[in-house]
Amino acid sequence: MHYVLVFALLFVSIAAAALRPVDLPPMHHPVNIKPSKAVNVPKDFPLNHRGEIVCETCHGIEAIEDIPFDEVDKYAPGFLREGPYAKSTAFCYRCHEEKAYRRQNIHDLLDAQGNYDEKSCEYCHQKALDPEKEYTREQLKLRLPPETICLGCHLKTPHLNALNHLLKPGKKMRRHMQAAERKFSIILPLDEQGRIMCVTCHAPHERGLIGVNKPAGNQVAGGDLKEGVVYEDHPWNAVYRADKQARLAKLQGNATPVTLHYRRLRSEVLLRLSAKDGSLCLACHEFDR
Numbered sequence: 001m002h003y004v005l006v007f008a009l010l011f012v013s014i015a016a017a018a019l020r021p022v023d024l025p026p027m028h029h030p031v032n033i034k035p036s037k038a039v040n041v042p043k044d045f046p047l048n049h050r051g052e053i054v055c056e057t058c059h060g061i062e063a064i065e066d067i068p069f070d071e072v073d074k075y076a077p078g079f080l081r082e083g084p085y086a087k088s089t090a091f092c093y094r095c096h097e098e099k100a101y102r103r104q105n106i107h108d109l110l111d112a113q114g115n116y117d118e119k120s121c122e123y124c125h126q127k128a129l130d131p132e133k134e135y136t137r138e139q140l141k142l143r144l145p146p147e148t149i150c151l152g153c154h155l156k157t158p159h160l161n162a163l164n165h166l167l168k169p170g171k172k173m174r175r176h177m178q179a180a181e182r183k184f185s186i187i188l189p190l191d192e193q194g195r196i197m198c199v200t201c202h203a204p205h206e207r208g209l210i211g212v213n214k215p216a217g218n219q220v221a222g223g224d225l226k227e228g229v230v231y232e233d234h235p236w237n238a239v240y241r242a243d244k245q246a247r248l249a250k251l252q253g254n255a256t257p258v259t260l261h262y263r264r265l266r267s268e269v270l271l272r273l274s275a276k277d278g279s280l281c282l283a284c285h286e287f288d289r
């Protein structure tokens, strides 16, 4: 999601909370505000009788304010009105002007000539590195440890199966991963404690910045970074959910239940191996086939 907005939202939420106590999830969008001229609320997004945005303006879930937050089905199609949206920002732009809010995609590092601006490296590295050189972990001089560097801008739960993957694979899986690294000439780096992190699966750079013949630069091709990850709804969604829900409930025990939403990946970006054809998953998992 928009990091400028996220930070802005944090402050707005605090300010809003101080003014009028409304029970909202953390970092949530402010409510009970009359839209200014800068905001364009679509006609079929209902406001309250005072003309203010309220829960129903954005959520198509009846009486959402009466449901405990962790029981709200975030994957219900109407969770965000007229959704689902491929990206949360697409929802924001239903009311906010896109141009004013758009931010630079910092992974989009190369210009049309294949050159890069060293300043853009410094979002994540203390100083620009040379893509041709070999570096040890310490020499990468990342501004934050690699396991947290993505989280200022992205949520810890950017997608299903992210958070529950940030743990330490067992010995057998480690061996399987090392074999996959050799076989596909990729890297699947773990953090200092040997845990999976975002960059175990995701490449942080646009493809081509680091030579594709180097393991660190070898990543999925084909997707458009400007378009990002594109999903499409799958007609089997309902069947898939029903089938998985019971098994998932058993697996999870007392943990908060999640609702699955089966969407097909249409194009992928910033991944070390393709998830669409399953090869990313099979770099770690060994499923019976």
Ligand code: HEC
Residues within 6 Å of the ligand: 022, 023, 024, 025, 028, 029, 030, 031, 053, 054, 055, 056, 057, 058, 059, 064, 065, 066, 068, 069, 070, 072, 074, 080, 088, 091
């Ligand atoms: C301006 C639009 C807007 C309004 C008004 C609004 N919401 Fe939300 N709400 C959102 C967005 C956007 C999200 C985040 C969706 C995401 O991260 O996937 C969200 C998330 C939520 C969630 C899920 C939180 C989580 O992460 O599990 C709950 C619960 C929720 N809103 C309740 C409410 C309630 C109750 C109200 C009214 C008091 C309300 N919302 C008003 C836009 C709005």
Ligand code: HEC
Residues within 6 Å of the ligand: 002, 005, 006, 008, 009, 012, 029, 030, 033, 034, 035, 036, 037, 038, 039, 040, 041, 045, 053, 057, 058, 088, 089, 091, 092, 093, 094, 095, 096
């Ligand atoms: C239903 C329309 C609607 C949607 C959808 C919506 N907003 Fe807003 N937003 C508003 C209104 C109304 C305000 C109050 C400020 C105003 O009217 O100018 C506001 C204020 C804000 C502010 C406070 C700063 C400012 O611009 O005044 C931020 C930040 C913000 N929204 C971010 C978001 C993000 C991020 C999303 C998507 C997750 C989003 N909004 C979706 C209507 C909306």
Ligand code: HEC
Residues within 6 Å of the ligand: 106, 107, 109, 116, 117, 118, 120, 121, 122, 123, 124, 125, 128, 129, 130, 131, 132, 133, 134, 135, 140, 142, 146, 149, 189, 199, 203, 204, 205, 209, 210, 214, 216
């Ligand atoms: C979004 C954050 C981010 C940005 C922006 C970024 N990097 Fe990185 N970079 C990382 C992370 C995380 C690693 C360690 C994981 C890896 O190697 O993929 C890394 C590793 C590297 C490596 C070592 C690769 C290897 O052989 O292991 C080089 C070289 C590098 N970056 C160069 C650059 C250059 C040049 C830029 C600017 C054009 C840049 N990076 C921008 C996050 C970033």
Ligand code: HEC
Residues within 6 Å of the ligand: 001, 002, 003, 089, 103, 104, 105, 106, 107, 123, 149, 150, 151, 152, 153, 154, 198, 199, 202, 203, 204, 225, 227, 228, 229, 230, 269, 270
């Ligand atoms: C300075 C902010 C920033 C940091 C740090 C950052 N990202 Fe991003 N990332 C973005 C922006 C901006 C986009 C473009 C899409 C958007 O606006 O959400 C993006 C897009 C992506 C996408 C493609 C999603 C899509 O559909 O467009 C992935 C995957 C991703 N980032 C992973 C990572 C990983 C992994 C890291 C840590 C190495 C990271 N990001 C660090 C800002 C950041």
Ligand code: HEC
Residues within 6 Å of the ligand: 086, 087, 150, 151, 154, 155, 156, 157, 158, 159, 161, 162, 163, 165, 166, 196, 197, 198, 199, 200, 201, 202, 228, 229, 265, 267, 268, 269, 270, 271, 275, 280
């Ligand atoms: C087990 C592998 C794995 C891990 C760990 C992982 N991701 Fe992902 N991520 C994926 C896959 C697969 C996709 C969908 C395909 C793609 O990126 O092209 C994805 C998609 C994304 C997207 C785009 C989502 C969208 O709907 O537009 C973002 C942003 C992202 N990941 C960020 C992160 C961040 C941040 C972390 C760390 C907290 C993380 N991922 C951890 C595999 C992973």
Ligand code: HEC
Residues within 6 Å of the ligand: 161, 164, 165, 167, 168, 169, 170, 173, 188, 196, 200, 201, 251, 275, 280, 281, 282, 283, 284, 285
């Ligand atoms: C970097 C290694 C790695 C990759 C890549 C990976 N996984 Fe996992 N996955 C794990 C680990 C570690 C666990 C924890 C349980 C275990 O050890 O089997 C796990 C657990 C799971 C679980 C059980 C979730 C739970 O809460 O118990 C599912 C389902 C799963 N992975 C699916 C996938 C899918 C689908 C992909 C491809 C998109 C994928 N994994 C890619 C390492 C990985």
